[in-house]
Amino acid sequence: MNKNDWNPELYLKFDKERIQPSIDLVSRIDFDKPEKIIDIGCGPGNSTQILVQRWPDSKITGVDNSPAMIEKAKHDFPNQEWRILDAGNDKIDEKFDILFSNATIQWIPNHADLLRRFYNLLSDKGLIAIQLPLFWDMPLGKSIVRIAENNRWSDQTKGVTELFTIHNSSFYYEQLSELYHLIEIWESNYFHILNSHMSILEMIRSTGLRPYLNKIKKNTDKIDFEAAVLQEIEKDYPLQKNGNVLFPFKRLFFIAKK
Numbered sequence: 001m002n003k004n005d006w007n008p009e010l011y012l013k014f015d016k017e018r019i020q021p022s023i024d025l026v027s028r029i030d031f032d033k034p035e036k037i038i039d040i041g042c043g044p045g046n047s048t049q050i051l052v053q054r055w056p057d058s059k060i061t062g063v064d065n066s067p068a069m070i071e072k073a074k075h076d077f078p079n080q081e082w083r084i085l086d087a088g089n090d091k092i093d094e095k096f097d098i099l100f101s102n103a104t105i106q107w108i109p110n111h112a113d114l115l116r117r118f119y120n121l122l123s124d125k126g127l128i129a130i131q132l133p134l135f136w137d138m139p140l141g142k143s144i145v146r147i148a149e150n151n152r153w154s155d156q157t158k159g160v161t162e163l164f165t166i167h168n169s170s171f172y173y174e175q176l177s178e179l180y181h182l183i184e185i186w187e188s189n190y191f192h193i194l195n196s197h198m199s200i201l202e203m204i205r206s207t208g209l210r211p212y213l214n215k216i217k218k219n220t221d222k223i224d225f226e227a228a229v230l231q232e233i234e235k236d237y238p239l240q241k242n243g244n245v246l247f248p249f250k251r252l253f254f255i256a257k258k
Helices: 008-014 015-027 047-055 067-076 111-119 139-148 169-177 197-205 210-215 219-236
Strands: 038-039 059-064 080-084 094-100 124-134 182-194 245-257
Touching: 015 047, 015 094, 015 124, 015 182, 015 245, 038 047, 047 059, 059 067, 067 080, 111 124, 111 169, 139 219, 169 182, 169 245, 182 197, 197 219, 197 245, 210 219
Parallel strands: 038 059, 038 094, 059 080, 094 124
Antiparallel strands: 124 245, 182 245
């Protein structure tokens, strides 16, 4: 596996926390018998299974730009269709009734253009269903940016924050209202109950923290960067009386139908 590729095993360590938003998003989709569904940024295929369970007779295609994630999906779910594909750049020639994407588009720039391209992938009565983390609204997101801007790290982590594209609900409503007939948009704050501050660090190590660590060259520097993040986690997320930690994780959802 490429050292900068995604780590499916680390990602799936917090499968329960990661999959719940997919369950909630799929439960809000009003579509009786979709013929074709695409899961943009399917990762190791765990969230795709929520689609499979809801619509077992549909043709469901999972795509991701990570070879490691697609390899894991093929291994765990060999009877399903998986493709290595970069949704931000690669052309997709098919039409779909549902375009689903869970916690992926924050890694793709130019969301106004992206949403128009997604619109063009839909059938006549198709819909998009998307969730993305509001990472910069969280104390942890703010702490990581602040640490990355420290003189010790700034040369190595320069430009990393710009790899994330996350707008507010007003932005997405404005873009969607130009294209779609019906729009639903909402936010949820998930209170993950974790057993330690280190668990919070481990949970984000494979996602929000990953691009920063990829930019830091020396292993000792990576360790020190993580230690600084952990110190801020301990400040922002107090221990409960039973020793657990509540980790609120804010997410934005929208469904838009032609």
